[in-house]
Amino acid sequence: xxxxxxxxxxxxxxxxxxxxxxxxxxxxxxxxxxxxxxxxxxxxxxxxxxxxxxxxxxxxxxxxxxxxxxxxxxxxxxxxxxxxxxxxxxxxxxxxxxxxxxxxxxxxxxxxxxxxxxxxxxxxxxxxxxxxxxxxxxxxxxxxxxxxxxxxxxxxxxxxxxxxxxxxxxxxxxxxxxxxxxxxxxxxxxxxxxxxxxxxxxxxxxxxxxxxxxxxxxxxxxxxxxxxxxxxxxxxxxxxxxxxxxxxxxxxxxxxxxxxxxxxxxxxxxxxxxxxxxxxxxxxxxxxxxxxxxxxxxxxxxxxxxxxxxxxxxxxxxxxxxxxxxxxxxxxxxxxxxxxxxxxxxxxxxxxxxxxxxxxxxxxxxxxxxxxxxxxxxxxxxxxxxxxxxxxxxxxxxxxxxxxxxxxxxxxxxxxxxxxxxxxxxxxxxxxxxxxxxxxxxxxxxxxxxx
Amino acid sequence: xxxxxxxxxxxxxxxxxxxxxxxxxxxxxxxxxxxxxxxxxxxxxxxxxxxxxxxxxxxxxxxxxxxxxxxxxxxxxxxxxxxxxxxxxxxxxxxxxxxxxxxxxxxxxxxxxxxxxxxxxxxxxxxxxxxxxxxxxxxxxxxxxxxxxxxxxxxxxxxxxxxxxxxxxxxxxxxxxxx
Numbered sequence: 001x002x003x004x005x006x007x008x009x010x011x012x013x014x015x016x017x018x019x020x021x022x023x024x025x026x027x028x029x030x031x032x033x034x035x036x037x038x039x040x041x042x043x044x045x046x047x048x049x050x051x052x053x054x055x056x057x058x059x060x061x062x063x064x065x066x067x068x069x070x071x072x073x074x075x076x077x078x079x080x081x082x083x084x085x086x087x088x089x090x091x092x093x094x095x096x097x098x099x100x101x102x103x104x105x106x107x108x109x110x111x112x113x114x115x116x117x118x119x120x121x122x123x124x125x126x127x128x129x130x131x132x133x134x135x136x137x138x139x140x141x142x143x144x145x146x147x148x149x150x151x152x153x154x155x156x157x158x159x160x161x162x163x164x165x166x167x168x169x170x171x172x173x174x175x176x177x178x179x180x181x182x183x184x185x186x187x188x189x190x191x192x193x194x195x196x197x198x199x200x201x202x203x204x205x206x207x208x209x210x211x212x213x214x215x216x217x218x219x220x221x222x223x224x225x226x227x228x229x230x231x232x233x234x235x236x237x238x239x240x241x242x243x244x245x246x247x248x249x250x251x252x253x254x255x256x257x258x259x260x261x262x263x264x265x266x267x268x269x270x271x272x273x274x275x276x277x278x279x280x281x282x283x284x285x286x287x288x289x290x291x292x293x294x295x296x297x298x299x300x301x302x303x304x305x306x307x308x309x310x311x312x313x314x315x316x317x318x319x320x321x322x323x324x325x326x327x328x329x330x331x332x333x334x335x336x337x338x339x340x341x342x343x344x345x346x347x348x349x350x351x352x353x354x355x356x357x358x359x360x361x362x363x364x365x366x367x368x369x370x371x372x373x374x375x376x377x378x379x380x381x382x383x384x385x386x387x388x389x390x391x392x393x394x395x396x397x398x399x400x401x402x403x404x405x406x407x408x409x410x411x412x413x414x415x416x417x418x419x420x421x422x423x424x425x426x427x428x429x430x431x432x433x434x435x436x437x438x439x440x441x442x443x444x445x446x447x448x449x450x451x
Numbered sequence: 452x453x454x455x456x457x458x459x460x461x462x463x464x465x466x467x468x469x470x471x472x473x474x475x476x477x478x479x480x481x482x483x484x485x486x487x488x489x490x491x492x493x494x495x496x497x498x499x500x501x502x503x504x505x506x507x508x509x510x511x512x513x514x515x516x517x518x519x520x521x522x523x524x525x526x527x528x529x530x531x532x533x534x535x536x537x538x539x540x541x542x543x544x545x546x547x548x549x550x551x552x553x554x555x556x557x558x559x560x561x562x563x564x565x566x567x568x569x570x571x572x573x574x575x576x577x578x579x580x581x582x583x584x585x586x587x588x589x590x591x592x593x594x595x596x597x598x599x600x601x602x603x604x605x606x607x608x609x610x611x612x613x614x615x616x617x618x619x620x621x622x623x624x625x626x627x628x629x630x
Contacts, residue, residue: 016594017493017594018593018594021593021594022552061453079497087508142527142531149520151531151532151539152531153539153541154528154531154532154548154551154552154555155541155544155548155551155556156541159555160555163554163555163556163558163559167558167559167561167562170562170565171561171565173560174566174569174611175565176470177579178569178592181578182492182493182592185592186492186592186593187586187594188592188595189586189589189590189591189593190593201581201583202580202581203580204584205573205578205579205580205582206577206578206579206580206582206583206584207493207578208490208585208586208591209490209491209506209591209592210488210489210490210576210582210588211489211498211499211502212488212496212502212504212576213492213500213576213578214494214495215498215499215504215507216507216509216572216575217494217572217576218494219506219507219510220509220569220572221510223564224565224568224569226628227561227564227565228561230557230561231558231561233553234558238554241554248559290570292590296580298519300562302492302599304492304577320504353590419480435494437493438492438493438494439493441492441493441594442493442495443491
């Protein structure tokens with residue numbers, strides 16, 4: 001591989017191939033640390049909250065939520081869009097950065113893809129629980145049935161969404177698993193207990209590192225990246241069409257698809273930073289996920305944050321320029337109405353806060369990056385809340401205006417979904433290599449690798 | 452150079468440097484020996500050329516799967532919204548409305564491509580869950596690269612071994628192929 005004399009190395013510390021295997025396998029070959037147990041148990045307790053609140057909703061109905069006739073969507077769809085958006089960074093890192101040959105993606109793509117899968121699981125749970133009659137959750141799938149057959153309405157973006165999210169989830173899972181196979185084989189051949197040998201042997205599918213297999217494998221990965229790129233863009237475009245194809249002022253805007261995609265990447269990178277700023281220290285992977293990686297991710301956050309900010313301002317301008325009274329009111333109400341606090345949280349977290357990443361200090365101070373990544377997550381959650389609730393709560397007719405107040409059930413499901421996410425993430429950290437060993441070995445500087 | 456008899460001898464050159472492996476592979480192939488495979492813990496760029504592996508045709512398979520998905524989606528939607536069954540009138544919108552078919556068509560094309568291509572990859576690479584691999588060296592998935600050459604009755608073992616050693620092999624040994 002060509003080694004640039006001026007670029008910083010992607011892996012620090014003069015690692016050899018052996019070191020890479022030892023370092024990355026350590027968290028899953030050693031006994032679980034105390035920190036892992038604490039994190040896992042706390043996550044599992046929060047997950048229990050999710051299970052309780054979701055079960056209560058499913059048993060009693062969505063009357064347990066604070067929805068009313070005017071505000072028919074609120075926390076449920078906010079959380080859904082929030083989690084789907086978080087998922088997008090994983091695909092961006094593994095697919096789009098692969099096509100652009102950004103080699104720094106290699107030490108973060110595995111955990112980002114895992115994040116994608118877990119986030120989509122969280123998102124899907126909100127779709128099912130908000131249905132009101134979850135036992136007929138299979139109705140959006142076009143199955144022959146005893147009503148005619150009465151088929152689904154293919155003109156509806158909600159049906160497109162079912163296809164988009166399920167395709168996205170299954171393709172991401174396949175892409176992730178395919179990337180894991182060579183590393184699972186490495187763990188299989190290092191395994192010293194029967195159980196571990198059996199499990200990893202099962203999932204390694206007989207991988208032996210044959211050059212003929214690698215040759216096909218690389219082509220398959222490239223094509224998967226090639227199709228995942230338009231897929232990830234289409235998924236959030238379709239999510240945005242759930243809103244954009246309606247006639248609600250504040251939703252009915254053509255800017256939604258690119259604006260949602262930028263927001264998804266923004267929030268996803270926020271979550272990747274949240275996980276990795278901590279993870280690289282706890283798992284002792286600072287030499288693999290270097291300050292250079294954090295720096296690059298901060299720049300992406302700054303760029304996409306500014307794109308989202310531009311979209312907020314464009315929306316305002318277009319509302320004014322359209323001359324449509326309802327549209328203008330929807331936006332004035334957002335910024336100055338009863339939910340103005342949510343709007344200004346969104347503006348300051350998403351547009352203003354990431355601008356600090358223009359300074360080198362901000363991009364090279366891990367604790368500060370961590371704080372900022374949390375702010376980004378909060379801001380992007382509020383973005384969806386603002387879009388959904390403020391657009392709905394003041395209808396065309398003043399007599400149907402209403403306010404929305406979430407109940408404890410909705411708060412419990414929201415907080416609990418983080419439990420679901422982190423429980424899965426902690427299991428992932430314990431049982432699978434969080435960094436792609438085979439890719440890292442391929443990019444090690446030549447002089448150091450074989451000593 | 453297909454192998455008729457299943458069990459035969461192999462000669463292995465074991466390395467820790469991809470550049471040396473590339474040079475050795477080229478040399479072995481040029482000298483006319485029958486390279487079985489090169490086993491490596493990470494992809495080595497240019498090894499396919501050095502071994503004389505043809506470009507995989509999986510791309511063509513992927514395209515076929517994409518077209519299958521596309522056709523499935525279009526036929527399904529046309530049948531369901533236009534067929535003799537209950538055509539639903541929603542807001543007076545046309546039943547055969549191509550623009551609104553695009554998202555589902557696109558998603559199904561991607562879905563079929565991904566699953567079809569990965570399944571094909573597993574089949575042609577003879578991979579399956581729980582399969583026990585035949586490893587040349589236990590470290591070939593970790594930090595060693597193994598060049599395996601098939602030995603025939605007329606093969607000059609010494610010549611192959613010399614090429615391996617001259618190109619910096621850490622170890623040269625023989626074994627049964629037992630596949």
